[in-house]
Amino acid sequence: MKNIKLATFFFLFSVLSFNFSNANENMKTFNKKNTHSSKPSVNSNIKKQKKSSFVIDPPKLIAQGDQFYCPQTSINIVTDFRIDHDIAENGTQVLYIQISSGYSSGLDRLELTNPTLHPNIITSWDATSGKLRLSGTTSADIPYADFVSAVKDVVFTNSSATASGTRTFSITIGQANYLPSTGHYYLFIPNVGVTWTNARDLAASSTYYGLQGYLATILSADEAKLIGEQASGTGWIGGSDAETEGVWKWVTGPETGTIFWNGNANGSTPNYAFWNTGEPNQQGDEDYAHITQPGIGTRGSWNDLSNTGSLTSGDPYQPKGYIVEYGGMPGETLLEIAASTKITIPVAMPATDPAPVCDSGSFTFNATATAGATIRWFDALVGGNLLATGPTYTTLPLTATTTYYVDAGCESNRKPVKATIYATPTTPIAEKDTYTNCGAGSLTIKASSNIGIINWYASATDQTIISQGTTFTTPIISSNTTYYAEASNNGCKNTTRTPVNIVINTPPAVTDETLPLCQFKSITLDAGISGMSYLWSNANEATQQITVSKGGKYTVVVTSPENCSSTKTIMVEEHMIPQIARVDVEGTRAIIYPVKAEDYFEYSVDGVHYQDSTVFYDVPGGLQTAYAREKNHCGEAEKQFVVLVFPPFFTPNNDTYNDIWEVTGMENYPQAVVTIFDRYGKLVAQLTRFKMSWDGTLNQVPLPASDYWYALKVDDSMPVLRGHFTLKR
Template identity: 50%
Template sequence: MKTVFKNKILSLFVVIFFNTTGTINANNPPKKDFKKNYIQNINLSKSIFITGSPIITATGNQIYCPQTSIKIVTDISINDPAENTINAINVQISSGYLIGEDVLTLTGSHPTVTSIWNAETGKLSLTSINGNPLPHSDFINAVKNIEFKTSSAVPTGSRNFSINLGKSNYLPSSTHYYQFVSSPGISWGNAKRAAESSSYFGLKGYLATITTLDEAKFIGEQLSGNGWIAGSDALKEGEWRWQSGPEMGTIFWNGLQAGYTTTFAYWNNYKEPDNGGIIDFIKRPGVEDYAYITDPNNGQKGTWNDLELYGVEDPTKFNHPKGYIVEYGGMPGDPPLQMSASTTLTMLAITSTVAPQICNSGSSKLEATTSTGTINWYDTAIGGNIIATGTNFATPILNTSTTYYVESTIAGCKTQRTPVDVKVNSVPNITPETVLSPVCGFGIFFLKVTASEGIINWFPTNSGGSILGTGFTYITPQISTNTTFYAEANNNNCISLTRTPFKIEIYPLPPVTDQKVAICIPGSVELDVSIPNMTYLWNTGETSQTIKAPTTGIYTVDVTSPAPENCTNTKKITVFEYDKPEIKNVKVDETTVTIELIKNEDYFEYSIDDIYYQSSNVFTNAPSGLQTAYVREINQCSIDDKPFIVIIVPKYFTPNNDGYNDVWEIKGLINYPLAEVILFDRYGKKIAQLNHSNRGWDGTFNKNPLPATDYWYVLKLDTNSPELKGHFSLKR
């Protein structure tokens, strides 16, 4: 919101020149202009010292009667203690202006005054015919004879008029003054400095800050050019601030074109600010940091674009800078000015109507609002009698659509009658076209209806609920349980009396589960459907619940439930043969035995006595001697075995005659009369030979003690058994 300072009138010591339009200084500091013009006017002997600026007041807030002309003021006065003549007055439609429809015209005889109407800006300029200043009274009489007229038969809203003594344009809603300064090619920085060095009858100038739609339209659509304004995101990319004026530092936009505002922004066609487009943004981030009112040939008139500091340098391009907008008012220390007056015309108009529709028959309560005056209701477009007065009118019982007419009137003026249509719509009926039968398991269904009128909406419930779809046909998702959908007809919000149900019944399929069954070849295996009281049909042609499968392969059976369902589901049984076990090695560590296979399977089981089998391939506490390892498939279809020997060989002995471990002896060797053990020293020299009768070694060679170290052995239980090799330690 613009800041308006309402200070008490300050006594000003200023110089007013013969043309009291004030000094708008765009290029030089105010002191230079003051000195230059003061000297010039001394030479002309026309400098006057006063204690204030000219004051203009006007009255004339009125109602506008359509298709008529009306004077924009009822009275006007100009008070200038320093001068009783002026060169010009500008009258502008400052808000609500409709180009091509609204016009201001100077009527009557005014031999000293000429008028120029600018349809582009909505401004009527009154000037002296010979260029010399005229008495205030000449311009006062002329303004009193300015008439407004619009060509619209049904004008709406209001028109605000600003009557200005100076060159700047005045906007009553902001109480600020504005001027477009033509300066082709000027940069944003130079425009900002020039605007801030400008003054207008003591008001400090600044590059315009636009904070309302009314201000945006006035500046962008009714001033004579496009140019720079004070917005910039140069301080922080994507954070647009006003960089001049009372709003200095205020953030008004965040982001690119998809950004947001918490105050007001008026970017062009939802495509700005674009920072030069995505390609330029990647190459040169932050390239367009300054706000500019868009050229009217390149977007919606009055909206904004973001440009580089110097804009587009080619003068033939749209975005070549044309100038800048200077705003006056709201700065600290500004004196109060009354160099502009304003009046308002309110268009006599019906501003809104409401006509609730009727379903089948009934009464409708009609509503109408007006900008001012009295509302009258008619049942004819022209002529006829008033059937009601006021903002509300309750119709009689209606069975068919009927049009009423409403007008607003005040002091002999009335609007064109506005039609108010009361729609009487019939309540629609629904005819189902889809006949549903129970289905087995699941399905997708096409539900179809016809309606006497209107559209069809589909719902999941009999009342309320969200709309699932619209149209005469509804395709359901896949349904696997009993479900009901409902169709409702809507004829302009006249709803069918009840929703039409579509009940979908789903019969369950027999709960079959596919299986895998192992078979021993040669042999057979029994296959069982495991679901009783059904009808069965195997791919072998058999019809019983169980069958014998003589070979591997895939067997299928169609399982059908009893009537009335008669739903069929197919079970698949895969008959296969397990792999045969193959022993790779039997690892013996004293009494721990591990059976190692070429390929391990979960369905193998293990034994070392062919009596007790286990799922683990590791056995502990195995008895000594020659053993056999067994591995079989769990169904005993196949088996493999391998012999192994469990011998307990001491890891060391201590021949010190203490009665413990004095000799090295393989336990259990006594059970093997053909066994033979040969001992070697570390150099491979044979030092002893043991057998069934000579089972132990005392650590000597030729009755001489051997040193403490490691020795090696080779064991063979008989001529057919494998050799066992190892080593042990002699400790003293």
């Protein structure tokens, strides 16, 4: 621990023989060593002279210079500075200037300008703590006047164009960090492995220029940053939950008993707390607060440790020391060995840009700024003309969008504001005045203007936009309709709407057909509607009717005068002329067999009644004719056949009903012979073309009622037909 110059001196002199010219010879200066041990403070051990003595007051630092600062420039940290001191003490060895709040490491810097004007002073910049050390080139005291002159030449710079906020500078002749917002002093005491309780006692036994020390307590972000980030080391602070687990209190200094955290890692924060992520975790007896070592979690945050912390050398959780805070204890007098100034980076905050206007107009801009800063309005981001100062600026009438810029004194902080003017578009021009469509459907209509967008409406006065864009695809419409196009440019409307008409034309009504074409003939095909244009696909003809002589698919495009087309399809089916191969007869059933059967053939056995089936029942006996014809009368065929009918019985009683037995149809076969036998096989009659019937007698003698058998031989090409019948009396 380096020696710190004590501001308290005792002079021994004789009241009766006091001579100012030889005062230095009679003055004895006492330096205080702040050892931060359990030993009594040097202040309490200063011996007084036996006769008479007086105490030399500590020096009083007075600084002025609350200023505005523009980033990337340099500015003196004071506008005036002095050190009021006792006449018996003219200097000290070291003076410190620290950026005690708002410090931005790596960007902020303090340095002494014009070093040649201060030959007795050297400087050292500590970027971690944001502190500039001014000291002499020798171990001798440097006159206060030299320090005053040097402080007036210390400047602050920030290298970032986007810097913001406030910086507070503390100027002190003590080594401890001074925080103007609290008026307290903070000092890190290295002591590797020190326990929390020992650190507490050591801190309480130390003094600083008469101020009582205690383990630091932290009640604000400024304190946390100065102690945690800008201190030269990390260590114990005065927080503990040893009394009630999870309830963390400050247990040192004037804040003793103040709860700053209630609960574990997800607890509440009654006062400022800056725990590292996941802390406090309440593992074991971790009841004491410790500044987290750099590289572990969030820089400057706290964690909780046991009273000893880690006992492993080099471990991140091994205590490295403790932080002592001076100031605020009851009954203490104000110590003024430190002074402070600050710089504020002024920022202008423009209000929302005024609403756009159509075509031309003037605009009023408003802005607020950092307190005390003057708002300036410019026409360029860099340089440019100063247009006005103050929180409000009203432009001249404008006809085009214009960007202005506002700052609070720093060109680097200028912000753009925009006066937006939108031109009213021209009246829309439709691609077509009238669109046509053949039948119901959806159409794509188009309109355009010089700028902006096109809004489509269903009527000239309707305010409901149904579509936007230069093209509009309509819903399916089936009748004449008019839509209206209106041009709009960001709310600036040309209220003259352009109508776009849609005319729905009716296509020709055609009906597809299927027509038969008779074999070896021709047929006339008709489009079916007159007064149109025609185009036959198969024949490449343009007349309403065409004649074709072969089957197939024929199409014709029928086009109306409005150029609406419909396509008619005619299927021409070529039908053959029927031919009969044979007719089979089974009793009274006849079956017609065509040479080739077709669905469009129909059949008959009487030439009157036709049917699709080729089978006929109960055909009358005798010579018959079979007919086959095409249903559309393309042609027909005939073929005769004979139906032989054998009566199942006869009654030869001369009542004129069934008096004889004869084979109907036999007359068509000249060579046919029917032989009749009785039940015993005796030949009783024979029928030929010369004798076509039997009267039931043999040699003119009536035969008895009984069953009789017959055998019919038509000719040598046909089989013998056999059967029986009954003779009834």
